[in-house]
Amino acid sequence: MNIIGREKLVLCAIFLAIFITLPFFVGGGWTSLIIEMFIMAIAATAANLMTGYGGMVSFGVAGFYGAGAYITALLITKAGFPFGVALVAGPVGASIIALPIGWFCVRRTAIYFSMLSLAFAQLMYVIVYTWYSFAGGDDGIVGIPIPAFLNSALSYYYFTLAIMVICLIAMWIIVNSPFGKTIQALRENQERANFIGINIRRYQHAIFIISSFFLAVAGSLYCGFNQNVFADYMFWTKTFDIIIVYLLGGIYTFIGPTIGAIIYILANKIIIRYTEYWPIILGLMIVFITLFMPNGMAGFIWSRISTTKKQ
Amino acid sequence: MFELVFGQIISGLSVGMVFFLIAVGLSMVFGTLRVLNVAHASFYMLGAYLCYTITHFLGPSSGMFWIALILAPIGVAIFGGILELLVLRPIYKRELLYQLILTFGLILIIGDIVKLTWGVQFYQVNIPWPLLGTVSFLGTRLSYYHIFMIAMGPIILILIWGLLHKTRLGRVIRAVTYNRDMSSALGVNVSLVYTIVFMFASWLAGLGGTLMAPMASVFLGMDTTVTIECFIIIVIGGFGSTGGAFLGAIVFGLANSLGILVLPKQAIAFGFIAMAAVLVVRPWGLLGKPE
Amino acid sequence: MKRYFVRIGLIVMMFFLLTPMAESQQKGLDWDNPIKIGYLNPFTGPATLTTSLDLPGVRLAIEEVNAAGGVLGRPLVVVPRDDKLNPEHALREAKDLVVNEKVFWLHGVTSSGVARAVSQYAKDQKKIYAISVAKSEKLTGEWGHRYVFRSTNNVEMENVGIAKATKEIFGPLKKIYNLSPDYEGGHAGWRTFFDSYKKLVPDAMLVGEAWPKLGTQDYTPNLTAVMNSGAELMFTSFYQADALTMIKQSIALGLDGKIAMTGVWWGMYAMCQKFNKDFYPKKTIGGSTYAFWAIDTAESKRFVENIKSKFGVYPEYGVNSYAFVKAMAKAINKVGTLDTEKVITALEGAIMESPVGPVEIRACDHQAMWPSYVGLIGEVPGWDFYASKKPIVIGREAYPTCEEIAKLRKK
Numbered sequence A: 001m002n003i004i005g006r007e008k009l010v011l012c013a014i015f016l017a018i019f020i021t022l023p024f025f026v027g028g029g030w031t032s033l034i035i036e037m038f039i040m041a042i043a044a045t046a047a048n049l050m051t052g053y054g055g056m057v058s059f060g061v062a063g064f065y066g067a068g069a070y071i072t073a074l075l076i077t078k079a080g081f082p083f084g085v086a087l088v089a090g091p092v093g094a095s096i097i098a099l100p101i102g103w104f105c106v107r108r109t110a111i112y113f114s115m116l117s118l119a120f121a122q123l124m125y126v127i128v129y130t131w132y133s134f135a136g137g138d139d140g141i142v143g144i145p146i147p148a149f150l151n152s153a154l155s156y157y158y159f160t161l162a163i164m165v166i167c168l169i170a171m172w173i174i175v176n177s178p179f180g181k182t183i184q185a186l187r188e189n190q191e192r193a194n195f196i197g198i199n200i201r202r203y204q205h206a207i208f209i210i211s212s213f214f215l216a217v218a219g220s221l222y223c224g225f226n227q228n229v230f231a232d233y234m235f236w237t238k239t240f241d242i243i244i245v246y247l248l249g250g251i252y253t254f255i256g257p258t259i260g261a262i263i264y265i266l267a268n269k270i271i272i273r274y275t276e277y278w279p280i281i282l283g284l285m286i287v288f289i290t291l292f293m294p295n296g297m298a299g300f301i302w303s304r305i306s307t308t309k310k311q
Numbered sequence B: 001m002f003e004l005v006f007g008q009i010i011s012g013l014s015v016g017m018v019f020f021l022i023a024v025g026l027s028m029v030f031g032t033l034r035v036l037n038v039a040h041a042s043f044y045m046l047g048a049y050l051c052y053t054i055t056h057f058l059g060p061s062s063g064m065f066w067i068a069l070i071l072a073p074i075g076v077a078i079f080g081g082i083l084e085l086l087v088l089r090p091i092y093k094r095e096l097l098y099q100l101i102l103t104f105g106l107i108l109i110i111g112d113i114v115k116l117t118w119g120v121q122f123y124q125v126n127i128p129w130p131l132l133g134t135v136s137f138l139g140t141r142l143s144y145y146h147i148f149m150i151a152m153g154p155i156i157l158i159l160i161w162g163l164l165h166k167t168r169l170g171r172v173i174r175a176v177t178y179n180r181d182m183s184s185a186l187g188v189n190v191s192l193v194y195t196i197v198f199m200f201a202s203w204l205a206g207l208g209g210t211l212m213a214p215m216a217s218v219f220l221g222m223d224t225t226v227t228i229e230c231f232i233i234i235v236i237g238g239f240g241s242t243g244g245a246f247l248g249a250i251v252f253g254l255a256n257s258l259g260i261l262v263l264p265k266q267a268i269a270f271g272f273i274a275m276a277a278v279l280v281v282r283p284w285g286l287l288g289k290p291e
Numbered sequence C: 001m002k003r004y005f006v007r008i009g010l011i012v013m014m015f016f017l018l019t020p021m022a023e024s025q026q027k028g029l030d031w032d033n034p035i036k037i038g039y040l041n042p043f044t045g046p047a048t049l050t051t052s053l054d055l056p057g058v059r060l061a062i063e064e065v066n067a068a069g070g071v072l073g074r075p076l077v078v079v080p081r082d083d084k085l086n087p088e089h090a091l092r093e094a095k096d097l098v099v100n101e102k103v104f105w106l107h108g109v110t111s112s113g114v115a116r117a118v119s120q121y122a123k124d125q126k127k128i129y130a131i132s133v134a135k136s137e138k139l140t141g142e143w144g145h146r147y148v149f150r151s152t153n154n155v156e157m158e159n160v161g162i163a164k165a166t167k168e169i170f171g172p173l174k175k176i177y178n179l180s181p182d183y184e185g186g187h188a189g190w191r192t193f194f195d196s197y198k199k200l201v202p203d204a205m206l207v208g209e210a211w212p213k214l215g216t217q218d219y220t221p222n223l224t225a226v227m228n229s230g231a232e233l234m235f236t237s238f239y240q241a242d243a244l245t246m247i248k249q250s251i252a253l254g255l256d257g258k259i260a261m262t263g264v265w266w267g268m269y270a271m272c273q274k275f276n277k278d279f280y281p282k283k284t285i286g287g288s289t290y291a292f293w294a295i296d297t298a299e300s301k302r303f304v305e306n307i308k309s310k311f312g313v314y315p316e317y318g319v320n321s322y323a324f325v326k327a328m329a330k331a332i333n334k335v336g337t338l339d340t341e342k343v344i345t346a347l348e349g350a351i352m353e354s355p356v357g358p359v360e361i362r363a364c365d366h367q368a369m370w371p372s373y374v375g376l377i378g379e380v381p382g383w384d385f386y387a388s389k390k391p392i393v394i395g396r397e398a399y400p401t402c403e404e405i406a407k408l409r410k411k
Helices: A006-024 A028-053 A061-077 A083-105 A110-130 A153-176 A178-188 A190-195 A200-226 A236-249 A256-274 A278-292 A296-310 B002-033 B040-055 B064-091 B096-118 B144-166 B168-178 B180-185 B190-212 B227-237 B242-262 B267-281 C002-017 C048-067 C087-100 C112-125 C155-170 C184-200 C220-227 C240-253 C298-311 C318-335 C340-347 C402-410
Strands: B134-137 B140-143 C035-041 C076-082 C105-108 C128-131 C148-150 C175-179 C205-210 C233-236 C260-263 C284-288 C351-354 C357-360 C372-379 C386-394
Touching: A006 A028, A006 A153, A028 A061, A028 A153, A028 A178, A028 A200, A028 A236, A028 A256, A028 C087, A061 A083, A061 A110, A061 A200, A061 A236, A083 A110, A083 A200, A110 A236, A110 B096, A110 B227, A110 B267, A153 A178, A153 A200, A178 A190, A178 A200, A190 A200, A236 A256, A236 A278, A236 B096, A256 A278, A278 B064, A278 B096, B002 B040, B002 B144, B002 B168, B002 B190, B002 B227, B002 B242, B002 C220, B040 B064, B040 B096, B040 B190, B040 B227, B064 B096, B064 B190, B134 B144, B140 B144, B140 C240, B144 B168, B144 B190, B144 B242, B144 C240, B168 B180, B168 B190, B180 B190, B227 B242, B227 B267, B242 B267, B242 C220, C035 C048, C035 C087, C048 C076, C048 C105, C048 C240, C048 C298, C048 C318, C076 C087, C087 C105, C087 C112, C105 C318, C112 C128, C112 C148, C112 C184, C128 C318, C128 C340, C155 C184, C155 C260, C155 C284, C155 C372, C155 C386, C175 C184, C175 C220, C184 C233, C205 C220, C220 C240, C284 C386, C298 C318, C318 C340, C318 C351
Parallel strands: C035 C076, C035 C105, C105 C128, C128 C148, C175 C205, C175 C233, C233 C260, C260 C284
Antiparallel strands: B134 B140, C284 C372, C351 C357, C372 C386
């Protein structure tokens, strides 16, 4: 297998085994928590396709995440679609929305790209928020039915785990393909890429859409998990949640965002039991990690491992 | 009909002026320090809370407001200076993403500091004497305080312009904004300039909060009610442009208040539509410079 | 060197903030095995006053219950969480409370939108959920179900009284402008008011409306629109910080006193404590769930005294939770086990002893038959605040009948 090193493959297998057996060792509360980690891992890895691999920082990732959730929710509650169809339609629909939005966004660079992606995401939020009769506005849509076989935390756990594995494999293949290598080259040096005759915009547009697709998968899964959807799923604070996660984990490794997801959600749940002042603790963690661990936790651990290895 | 539109224009302008005060600081920090400080609105909130504390220091008395107007922004500026020294200095050379996340962390920290200091209660500041009351104008009523708020905008604009163009410090700031390395090579203490600009921006945001306090309520989370709006304004006006922030704030305030007449529910969308439109057509904003 | 200090400083700060808070403990109860109440309400945002007035009611009830032997020999304990006035956060906390903290029942919530989400969750989880502040009538009406209870009154019955008071005090005003928040609570407020008002003033009409978000800081564009719309009456269901901002701005604009105003929850002490002779809305009617300044019973006075001396605030929202928590304790003790289904049956039709007298928890919809108090806002003689003076009392006849509820739920 030339697409993944033997060591990494073994590590993946170990973790997979751990996740498969974990529910039998921990209680129902933890199962719920880990499902949230899986979903966040998909979202953060997807968002990182643009940031870490593509060099484009999008502030509008929540828009597509929420779009996936809303499309799924609306198809189930308003159009009576079965869950499976709605779950697929979410990402597909979000990708369609990403087509025009991405086209506009990639024509701008750096902070202008970030701001434009934010503007579009907020517009999506406003549309959903003000369409009270159709989309529930501030109250959202609650009580979305999911199929009986998914109705327990345990079964949803394995469902989400399976989808996460598929998504991560898919994204891994994409970033390691010639297409993925080109995207990374674009991040490094756009001028040179241009000289080779690569249509930069087309590639960036493509990664934008792919990223949005997987973001929406996460959103749809979250909708099924909570059986509800709220306008807040699209709000810029959700974007920052996702960005914090991939930064915590490290944007220059593939597995970084996943590690970030585990740390972030774990810290959130544990600390909130002891104090209501979770924001300041999270804030301090963020400041700490930004100042002292610029490559995120994954990068930090990796560099520690590499230095010990070299010795 | 005219009174209706005129009334909307007045209220749009007055809120626009408060937004200008917050946005211009954000714009200056971005233009000079090249840092997008998303926690800037937290200074606004801090200013409002300090205004409350100062006005109620010797018992609720509306005369104290004028003292608060002087002291509260200074307090915020000092806080901003400390923050800049401790936390922001290390990240000037970093990429945009890290600055964003670090300053987002600051939103959380400052928010909880406010909660720890003032609790979860919300507070009221009274409109100060002699600005109580209204005057009749062109068929509609204007409150004196609104007029005061609207007047503050151009006053501060002139103040900033004067500072940047008529003083030596201003010349130095403009030099550092234009070319950091060259200024440093010429002997300018760039770090000091950065701190001064940041403190000034915090002062402005604190002033905005102090001015808004008598008009609204002081509560936790009031920073998030203005954060995104400020982004919209500096995008429309142009990053780094003071005049742009002024223009953007006016455009935003009016789009909002007039939008309520046309499409009351969707009025919040207008800001984002304007933001997207500017970014697509003329990304450096109305008065900004293409980089 | 500086880096080192910063690092140490941050770590120290983090440890300091992680210290859990201790609670004082009653002797003789099984403190290792408390029965937990999962309490949800906003601790941040524009509506935190409900929490600061409601939670003391819960705590006082817990104190009294524990002093009287607890519940099944175990102490009651409250686990408060911030719902941030937001359904997503509320649900996350609710899930943690039910699954991890293993609370016996969920209690609280101010926003009707949030309450709806939590109610749905409680139904799925088959856990009792007692709404303590949220007012939309639909929560115990068409969205009601076996597991949801409401320990306070609802906006539909409040508006019966408010519409009546509006007509009596201001006369049959016809042109109304509606300025309400865009979420379920706001919509519930307006529709129930207009329904009741139209029955009294059939040719009342809406001359304009606007639906700003909760937490809006600037109402002046809306208020100027009201001024120029020719309205005789402005109706609003904004509350607390938002309402205070609105009143401030309305006074600044000279709107205050010129047209009549009806604020559904403006008579509530939570807001009124901020009024004084220089700052209060004139020509305004407000409703309250517990106008303790106008209630003369010994029981009520004692309750007010207790809360004031122990928590430093006057009760208002707290009275409903107080009565309900005590009723719950009684029901669980009567049933003898922590069986949700049996406790629900015991609660249906139960009479709560409360500072306003006996209040029934109606069996058909689990709505407590709390009264409501409505009056013109002004100086209240004998007390140091402004509120609805000489309020009229509306009782259980204002609630929809069981048949009407059954019909709504069948849809």
